[in-house]
Structure formats: C-alpha cells, structure tokens
Amino acid sequence: MSARALLPPSGGDAAPLSAVLADGQPLDLVVLATEICRRYREEFPDEEQRYAAAGNAWCVHDNQHLLSWAVEAVNDESDMRDDVAWLASVLESRGFPVERLARNLDLAGDLAGERIAGQGSDRVSGVLRDAAEFVRSYGSFRDWVLVT
Structure with a gap:
C-alpha cells in the first residue's frame, strides 16, 4: 500500500493574512510565517523529502494560525495553549512529530x-515560547480532546 501524497491546504478554514496587536500595530502573518518556515526547513531538511512542496504550504498555513492565536492571546482574546493543543492533536494524529511543533x-x-x-515583541514572543514549553511538557496530545 503506497502512502497518500500530502495535498496543500484548500477550502476549510483559511489562514488569517494579518493580525493587529492591541496597540494598533498590524502584522503581516504571511511574511512572518514564510520566514518561520524557511528557518524550520533549514533545521529539518528531511521535511522536503517527507512532505514536498505541500508540506511547506501547510507550514506557512499553520504558522499564520499560530501567529494569529499568539496575537489573540496577547490581546486577551483567546487561550494559546488550547489552540496549540488542538493543532498538536491534529498533527500527532497524522503522524507528525509534535516535538517539531x-x-x-x-x-x-x-x-x-x-x-x-x-512591547508587542516581547509579549508575542513570550506567548509563543510558552506554547513551545507547553507542547514539550504535555507529551502526547492523542487524547487531548478527551481530557479537556
């Protein structure tokens, strides 16, 4: 049985293109997410082999959401850990190593x-770093939906 090729994001919940911090500062999430993925692929070159171009498209898509969620958390509009736990559970169910998340x-x-x-710099950066530590400390997210 051959593995199904990963398709790029389409339909569903479109990734946000921008976000605005409470102080009014706009952020271009596409530009930021693209750079995160460039750095990520530099660190994990095997991703190209595993997921091809569609993997990078998903990386940008997911990072646009992650950045948007971080801004929402900084603006006291959402809980970043809940959002990240949901994404981690989806990725883990698809065989993606959550330590890479x-x-x-x-x-x-x-x-x-x-x-x-x-000040937005430190706050957004802090929320993202906290989310990284949360992912590391939580372990497996396979049953996350059941325990929340």
Whole structure:
C-alpha cells in the first residue's frame, strides 16, 4: 500500500493574512510565517523529502494560525495553549512529530522578538515560547480532546 501524497491546504478554514496587536500595530502573518518556515526547513531538511512542496504550504498555513492565536492571546482574546493543543492533536494524529511543533514555536518566538516592534515583541514572543514549553511538557496530545 503506497502512502497518500500530502495535498496543500484548500477550502476549510483559511489562514488569517494579518493580525493587529492591541496597540494598533498590524502584522503581516504571511511574511512572518514564510520566514518561520524557511528557518524550520533549514533545521529539518528531511521535511522536503517527507512532505514536498505541500508540506511547506501547510507550514506557512499553520504558522499564520499560530501567529494569529499568539496575537489573540496577547490581546486577551483567546487561550494559546488550547489552540496549540488542538493543532498538536491534529498533527500527532497524522503522524507528525509534535516535538517539531515545539521547535517551530521556538523559531516563531525568535522571529517575533526580531521583527515585531515595541512591547508587542516581547509579549508575542513570550506567548509563543510558552506554547513551545507547553507542547514539550504535555507529551502526547492523542487524547487531548478527551481530557479537556
């Protein structure tokens, strides 16, 4: 039985293109997510072999959501851990190693610290780094929906 090829994101819940911090600072989530994925692929070159171009499309898509959720958390509009746990449960059910999600969140935190101006930089970076530690500490998310 051959493995089914990964298809790029289509339909469903479109990834947000931008977000606005409470101080009014707009963020281009596509630009930020694309850079996170460039760094991620540099660290994990085997992703190209495993997932091809569709994997990078999913990386950008998921990072747009992660960044949006981080901004919502900073703006006190959502709980980043709940959002990340949901994504981790989906990724883990598809065989994606969640420790790589944690590393991706580290990279996102690094980039937020570099590219977001003012106090928003530390706050968004902190939320992303906290989410990375949460993923590392939680272990398996296979039953997450059942325990929340």
